[in-house]
Amino acid sequence: MNDPVGPLPASWLGELKALLGPGGYLDAAADRAPFETDFRALYHGDTPLVALPDSTARVAELVRWCAAHRVAIVPQGGNTSYCGGATPRPGGRELVLSLRRMHRIRALDPAGDAMTAEAGCVLAGLQEAAAAAGRLLPLSLGSEGSCTLGGVISTNAGGTAVLRYGMMRALVLGLEVVLPDGRVLDQLTALAKDNTGYDLKQLFIGAEGTLGVVTAACLRLHPRPQSTVTAFAAVPDPAAALALLARLRGAAGHALSTFELLPRVALELVLRHVPGTREPLAGVQPWYVLVEFGLHEPEAAARERVEATLAAAIAAGEISDVVLAATLAQRDALWRLREEIPFAQRREGVSLKHDIAVAVQRVPEFIAAGAAAIASLVPGARLVTYGHLGDGSLHFNVSAGAGDDGASLRAAENTVRQAVHGLVARCRGSISAEHGIGQLKVAELERYEDPVALAVMRDLKRALDPLGIMNPGKVLAS
Numbered sequence: 001m002n003d004p005v006g007p008l009p010a011s012w013l014g015e016l017k018a019l020l021g022p023g024g025y026l027d028a029a030a031d032r033a034p035f036e037t038d039f040r041a042l043y044h045g046d047t048p049l050v051a052l053p054d055s056t057a058r059v060a061e062l063v064r065w066c067a068a069h070r071v072a073i074v075p076q077g078g079n080t081s082y083c084g085g086a087t088p089r090p091g092g093r094e095l096v097l098s099l100r101r102m103h104r105i106r107a108l109d110p111a112g113d114a115m116t117a118e119a120g121c122v123l124a125g126l127q128e129a130a131a132a133a134g135r136l137l138p139l140s141l142g143s144e145g146s147c148t149l150g151g152v153i154s155t156n157a158g159g160t161a162v163l164r165y166g167m168m169r170a171l172v173l174g175l176e177v178v179l180p181d182g183r184v185l186d187q188l189t190a191l192a193k194d195n196t197g198y199d200l201k202q203l204f205i206g207a208e209g210t211l212g213v214v215t216a217a218c219l220r221l222h223p224r225p226q227s228t229v230t231a232f233a234a235v236p237d238p239a240a241a242l243a244l245l246a247r248l249r250g251a252a253g254h255a256l257s258t259f260e261l262l263p264r265v266a267l268e269l270v271l272r273h274v275p276g277t278r279e280p281l282a283g284v285q286p287w288y289v290l291v292e293f294g295l296h297e298p299e300a301a302a303r304e305r306v307e308a309t310l311a312a313a314i315a316a317g318e319i320s321d322v323v324l325a326a327t328l329a330q331r332d333a334l335w336r337l338r339e340e341i342p343f344a345q346r347r348e349g350v351s352l353k354h355d356i357a358v359a360v361q362r363v364p365e366f367i368a369a370g371a372a373a374i375a376s377l378v379p380g381a382r383l384v385t386y387g388h389l390g391d392g393s394l395h396f397n398v399s400a401g402a403g404d405d406g407a408s409l410r411a412a413e414n415t416v417r418q419a420v421h422g423l424v425a426r427c428r429g430s431i432s433a434e435h436g437i438g439q440l441k442v443a444e445l446e447r448y449e450d451p452v453a454l455a456v457m458r459d460l461k462r463a464l465d466p467l468g469i470m471n472p473g474k475v476l477a478s
């Protein structure tokens, strides 16, 4: 799309307001402001109007109008994107389309393990609705109190239970999407089997709003485990953690739902900055893992089984110390040690973040090579790498040294990024395991993606959105 400049004509804004109706938009500057900046405050844009449609039909009408007038649309859910995916660009010509008023659960079928809900539903609310019906919606992430169904689908979100339940893609049975020309693609079924041609819904999962607007989805629910066992263990190094992962998967199979790795430095940041947290184990250990099992057997039998496996891991030297949560409060306390790392890192000062994945077996080698690269590029900086070892997905973050104002780390940002992503490429890994491309990694995708894959992505974009009105400048350069 050509990028025209200047504000949208006042008559167009009038048409949009009439189309959206009372309560269907925000136009005052103060009301628009929260929609114009991303969660990390990396990007600031301008929108003349935030559209708040309350039905699929209204979204379709709006998109048709935008196509006719070549006006760009930026879909937005909870605005928790880590890569500026939901933020309009400067210039004041891109409409933010917030799905927040579309928050109805249209159907919940516990016997069929399916729930159909609108895109603006907040994830935590959907988890609660599933739980009230005796079922589990297993997607779980730190932003679940504000991120929305449309957002987690459009970013193919991951989180802490991917090991057992897969990414968001694995939880989507059916989808309703408004296409960039305003047609409604209705694939809102709960079918587990459907091999009628191309599986079109997959195109929109993880597309970051660049191919259409997700308005509703049918989700796959799961049985709730009868008992949950959570353990926090000290391990000598990432290779031992990997051996432990193999042991636990061998013993527990899919009952192992979480396997998170964290280094001592991450734990220390949490203990320093998060009130109420305490050392989970005696002594100082170099690495830790947080593991969780969801078992379909009574609590006592489940604990006994897990304890026996952990005892064998201690005997094999994979674990040096371990604690099991005995109460819900203890479980929450152990989880906080993992979940508060991003907050603690922010409080500590400047840090560079990389959201990467490599094959699980290559994680120890990657961490060792990455640590060596960081040490030579920014001496004194601290590597705070932690995350979902069970998925090969790491937050490969670098914090400034203690007491350092971070200026030299900031100055080295590009060099560090190239070193880390170059290493990822050599391992045939991913430069975006969870958070997507958004605005942040458009150039990185160009640099590291296979040229054939990039060309196919562009072909798809042109075929579905020939006018380039859907979230321009995100994922692919416009």
Ligand SMILES: Cc1cc2nc3c(=O)[nH]c(=O)nc-3n(C[C@H](O)[C@H](O)[C@H](O)COP(=O)(O)OP(=O)(O)OC[C@H]3O[C@@H](n4cnc5c(N)ncnc54)[C@H](O)[C@@H]3O)c2cc1C
Pocket: 039, 074, 075, 076, 077, 078, 079, 080, 081, 082, 085, 086, 099, 119, 140, 141, 142, 143, 146, 147, 148, 149, 150, 151, 152, 153, 154, 155, 156, 157, 158, 159, 160, 208, 209, 210, 212, 213, 214, 215, 434, 435, 438, 471, 474
């Ligand atoms: C504290 C915190 C922890 C996080 N932890 C994780 C984590 O563990 N794993 C993980 O994967 N992510 C994580 N994230 C990132 C983020 O929460 C997820 O990407 C989430 O899926 C975004 O949902 P949202 O509703 O906020 O979407 P937004 O931020 O509003 O939008 C994200 C993208 O989706 C598009 N979009 C939104 N709604 C629609 C729609 N209805 N139709 C079409 N496109 C749409 C937007 O245009 C944008 O490109 C975390 C973020 C925070 C702040």
